Amino acid sequence: MIDIIWLIIVPLLAGFSLFFIDLYLPKLKGIFILSNGLLIFLLSISLLIKVIDHPLIYNLGNWKQGLGISLIVDPLGGLLAVLITFISFIILSYSLSYIQINQLKYYTLLFLLITGMLGMVLTGDLFNLYVFFEITSIISYVLVAFNKKDIAFEASFKYMIIGSISGILILLAIILIYQSTGTLNLAQLVITAKNIPLKLKQVIAVLLLIGFGSKFALVPLHTWLPDAHSTAPSSISALLSGVVIKVFLYALLRVLFVIFRVEELLALKLNLVFLYGGVITLLTGHLLAYRQNNLKRLLAYSSIAQIGYILIGIGVFNAAGLEGAIYHIINHAVVKGVLFMTAGILILKAKKKDIADLKGIAYQLPLSSFIFTISALNIVGLPPFNSFISKWILTTAALKAGFIIPAISILIGSLISLSYYLKIIILFYTKVTEKINIISIPYQLQLGPLLLSLSYLPLAFFPDFLLLFIKKAPLFLLKPINYHNILLGGEKWLGLFG
Amino acid sequence: MESIYLVVIILFCLGLYTTLTNTNLIKIIIGINIMDSSLVLLLVVLGYKPEGTAPIIDQQYSIIVDPIPQALALTAIVIGASITALMLLLTIKLHRNYNTLDISEIRRLKG
Numbered sequence: 001m002i003d004i005i006w007l008i009i010v011p012l013l014a015g016f017s018l019f020f021i022d023l024y025l026p027k028l029k030g031i032f033i034l035s036n037g038l039l040i041f042l043l044s045i046s047l048l049i050k051v052i053d054h055p056l057i058y059n060l061g062n063w064k065q066g067l068g069i070s071l072i073v074d075p076l077g078g079l080l081a082v083l084i085t086f087i088s089f090i091i092l093s094y095s096l097s098y099i100q101i102n103q104l105k106y107y108t109l110l111f112l113l114i115t116g117m118l119g120m121v122l123t124g125d126l127f128n129l130y131v132f133f134e135i136t137s138i139i140s141y142v143l144v145a146f147n148k149k150d151i152a153f154e155a156s157f158k159y160m161i162i163g164s165i166s167g168i169l170i171l172l173a174i175i176l177i178y179q180s181t182g183t184l185n186l187a188q189l190v191i192t193a194k195n196i197p198l199k200l201k202q203v204i205a206v207l208l209l210i211g212f213g214s215k216f217a218l219v220p221l222h223t224w225l226p227d228a229h230s231t232a233p234s235s236i237s238a239l240l241s242g243v244v245i246k247v248f249l250y251a252l253l254r255v256l257f258v259i260f261r262v263e264e265l266l267a268l269k270l271n272l273v274f275l276y277g278g279v280i281t282l283l284t285g286h287l288l289a290y291r292q293n294n295l296k297r298l299l300a301y302s303s304i305a306q307i308g309y310i311l312i313g314i315g316v317f318n319a320a321g322l323e324g325a326i327y328h329i330i331n332h333a334v335v336k337g338v339l340f341m342t343a344g345i346l347i348l349k350a351k352k353k354d355i356a357d358l359k360g361i362a363y364q365l366p367l368s369s370f371i372f373t374i375s376a377l378n379i380v381g382l383p384p385f386n387s388f389i390s391k392w393i394l395t396t397a398a399l400k401a402g403f404i405i406p407a408i409s410i411l412i413g414s415l416i417s418l419s420y421y422l423k424i425i426i427l428f429y430t431k432v433t434e435k436i437n438i439i440s441i442p443y444q445l446q447l448g449p450l451l452l453s454l455s456y457l458p459l460a461f462f463p464d465f466l467l468l469f470i471k472k473a474p475l476f477l478l479k480p481i482n483y484h485n486i487l488l489g490g491e492k493w494l495g496l497f498g
Numbered sequence: 499m500e501s502i503y504l505v506v507i508i509l510f511c512l513g514l515y516t517t518l519t520n521t522n523l524i525k526i527i528i529g530i531n532i533m534d535s536s537l538v539l540l541l542v543v544l545g546y547k548p549e550g551t552a553p554i555i556d557q558q559y560s561i562i563v564d565p566i567p568q569a570l571a572l573t574a575i576v577i578g579a580s581i582t583a584l585m586l587l588l589t590i591k592l593h594r595n596y597n598t599l600d601i602s603e604i605r606r607l608k609g
Contacts, residue, residue, distance in 0.1 A: 127570055127573070131573060134577045134581075138580060142584065145591075148591075150592075150595035151606050151607050153588055153591045154592065154596075154605070154606060154607055155607055157523070157588045157589075157604075160581070160584065160588065161517070161526060161585075164530050164585075165530065168530070168534060171537050171574060172537055172540075175537065175567075175570075178544070178566070178570075179544055
């Protein structure tokens with residue numbers, strides 16, 4: 001029961017106590033950072049094991065139910081919390097050798113970013129969600145500008161304008177919800193959302209879709225993402241692309257499914273918005289990625305495309321589609337993390353950002369290039385890898401529900417991505433006569449991506465174990481009434497599949 | 499009461515219009531601030547009751563204003579202020595690097 005709140009307290013405390021550690025025990029800083037990262041990872045695992053059958057609620061300050069702020073964790077939230085802490089731990093260890101300047105500021109901000117994301121996943125209160133949303137956003141703006149270059153400031157400002165307008169739209173949606181229901185608690189909203197008039201519900205849905213959509217790069221609203229993700233330090237790009245955009249997507253899903261019943265969503269044709277928005281996002285992302293010659297920009301566009309796959313899975317609107325979407329969220333977070341980290345190593349070593357300048361780098365940096373190659377083939381969705389499994393689930397779910405165009409576009413998108421990733425891989429392994437000037441960098445830098453890429457093995461060869469957890473995740477999304485009944489001691493528990 | 503909602507709507511649209519049409523960085527920031535303020539006004543109106551007193555649960559006060567929107571308004575103000583501060587900081591940095599405040603000239607990133 002108590003670990004829910006510790007998951008938010010530990011990173012927050014670590015972020016702010018880092019200053020004192022640096023002042024009095026500067027030698028212990030690295031160990032302190034890593035041990036905190038490990039601690040929240042273990043806490044989130046123990047939380048996931050607890051919530052897998054039964055969602056938990058925690059009332060802050062022991063206020064009576066419904067009066068104060070509460071934290072609510074269901075299987076989906078627990079799963080995402082484990083994903084966030086796992087990727088963050090790897091990023092923290094990678095940053096120890098990657099970030100050389102302004103370390104203190106960097107780690108304080110990074111721990112705050114982790115706090116914000118965990119808060120968004122674990123919260124059970126709409127306004128609390130908004131506060132954590134803004135914490136995550138503000139820290140992301142700052143971290144994008146961390147390199148202190150002109151283009152970094154430009155990207156950060158662009159991100160910030162779009163981000164603050166989306167934040168205002170979400171605040172407006174939350175105010176409208178509160179006005180007609182009188183509550184902000186997500187579990188109570190399941191019942192009281194009936195009081196919202198239908199017209200107002202449509203307005204709220206549009207506000208939420210635009211607000212959160214511009215945060216997870218739904219296609220017409222994606223323009224900030226390639227700039228922000230490519231100019232940030234590589235460790236931050238890995239976190240932003242891998243986890244942060246997924247957390248915003250989760251927040252949209254959680255609020256939408258609490259306020260609307262599934263039948264209402266289908267009547268409003270919101271599933272088609274997700275489905276065809278996903279198709280457009282996927283194809284645009286892949287086509288624009290094909291034209292890029294900057295390595296990190298290409299990876300950022302590829303992230304947009306992967307969001308498209310996830311949206312298609314959500315748009316299918318049944319358990320199978322959501323399972324595929326959640327599995328793809330996990331796969332993409334892991335793989336894109338590795339890709340950005342290895343791209344960071346390659347760029348750091350060759351001092352060049354363009355793909356054409358990295359020709360023949362595989363002969364200088366065999367390990368990093370090999371990890372990059374494996375991960376690129378993974379994200380394309382070739383059979384032995386884990387992304388293949390999630391894409392397979394998504395495609396079959398779309399076909400079974402009768403959506404032919406999205407299923408075909410998944411295949412077309414994978415083909416396009418194969419073409420541009422193969423282009424890079426071939427370039428990496430082309431022999432060149434003149435040697436690239438290479439700076440020596442610490443060997444530990446390759447440890448992070450190596451460790452993270454080892455997790456492909458369990459993801460690819462033992463998917464059943466993970467699917468066991470994933471199968472339970474969409475339950476409370478599709479049947480939010482259970483969410484209310486369990487948490488607030490309602491009349492009856494409708495059973496897993498009843 | 500209805501006229502206050504009208505004020506909120508006008509302010510919100512004005513802020514959005516300012517943000518979307520201006521190319522000056524400072525004016526964009528002002529526009530976002532106007533939008534934010536309109537929402538704070540909406541929150542305050544939401545909790546208002548005629549002749550309501552401060553939210554103290556006691557027998558002698560029967561009409562009290564709703565305290566939750568006021569708490570939310572405070573939080574929204576804090577968040578708005580921190581975003582404004584960060585935006586102004588970035589504006590200073592951009593002005594130093596590009597020597598202009600016109601956003602249509604600040605475009606080294608494209609593609």
